[in-house]
Amino acid sequence: GPLVSLLQCANHRPDHQAKLNQNTPMSTPRRVVVVAGQSLSHLISMLEFAAMCLRRGLAVTVAVPDPSLTAPAFRSTIGRGTDLYATVLDVFGRIAGARGILVNTFDALEGSAVSALRDGRCLRGRATPPVYCVGPLIAEGEEEEERHPCLPWLDVQPERSVVFLCFGSRCTVSLQQIGEMAKGLEKSGHRFLWVLRAPPAFAAAGGGPDAALSLLPEGFLARTADRGFVVTASWVPQVEVLRHSSTGAFVTHCGWNSTLEAVVAGVPMVCWPLVAEQWMNKVYIVQDMKVGVEVRGYKRGGLVRADDVDAAVRQIMDMEPERRRALEERIMAVKKSAQAVWKEDGSSCTAFTEFMMQTE
Secondary structure (H helix, E strand, C coil): CHHHHCCCCCCCCCCCCCCCCCCCCHHHCCCCEEEEECHHHHHHHHHHHHHHHHHHCCEEECCCCCCCCCCCCCCCCCCCHHHHEEEEHHHHHHHHHCCCCCEECCCCCCCHHHHHHCCCCCCCCCCCEEEECCCCCCCCCCCCCCCCHHHHHCCCCCCCCCEEEEEECCCCCCCCHHHHHHEEEEEECCCEECCCCCCHHHHCCCHHHHHHHHHHHCCHHHHHCCEEEEECCCCCCCCHHHCCCCCEEEEEEHHHHHHHHHHCCCEEEEECCCCCCCHHHHHHHHHHHHEECCCCCCCCCCCCCCCHHHHHHHHHHCCCCCEEEEEEEEHCCCCCCCCCCCCCCCCCHHHHHHHHHHHH
16 A cells, blocks of 8 residues: 555656756766655655755755646546546556656565565566665654744643644545534543644635634534644644654544654554545554554445544543553554664665665
């Protein structure tokens, strides 16, 4: 699942637009062209990759997508016979002609999947290009003159007491689902930090971000004022929130960048996938890594009732001490593995060095 999200900055065939120019004089830095997807979260990891290239002396061009463009980027499935289906097949068909594939993961996290890719099981009958696992690509938080308002609130909460709910930079849920989420959070009795985004149709009607608060049940904000914080801004410092000592669980849509950020922060996840490969990521988080639990009681596209939201939060926050300790030991082991990969001789550091050597 995670390997579906290949970084699109591999230096492709000589005729590809994103190739590295090897014919320039030695005085001119070699250039990497980074092409990001439509999602803001994807752009963030690509910018971190660009920063790594700059720190190592490469010139970088980042192609930022036009925000006015529209594309069916969040369809879970693509119908056969459509132009988009043909385009996707064409793009992935070119992978065998690439000079390398860079992936935002690390060997210790996805050993079996990486081995399958390297061994040619994903490109049967064709040679597989070198695979460079250069993750986790997570930007370090920069010091801001003004901290986001949610951070001072977290500062005064007890350690590991807050449930953080965020479904990425683009995913939203229905009006009815927002109501059920609010009821479930209130019923759970736990502290929460909720990034609330209105559905596109509601947002398009205007009223600004704070208008989303009108979607909450009457009296919800007043009843939870002593233990809840609702954010309606389009952006929150997710990395800082996850690394904060007060954060005890992460209710996530299982986007790969969010998954990596939770792993690096050592925060267990409550998995609530919505679209695309998020469903595969959920299986990996819950069944393979065993560092999270899943929201039960609903099917893809269905409604999660308040009782199931409450139960999902309690699965982590009210977990029996011995089980909670085992869960934290597993997530901390993965966290330590992630911290090691960018140290000297770490797997991702070595892979990036090999990638650099190939561009010479």
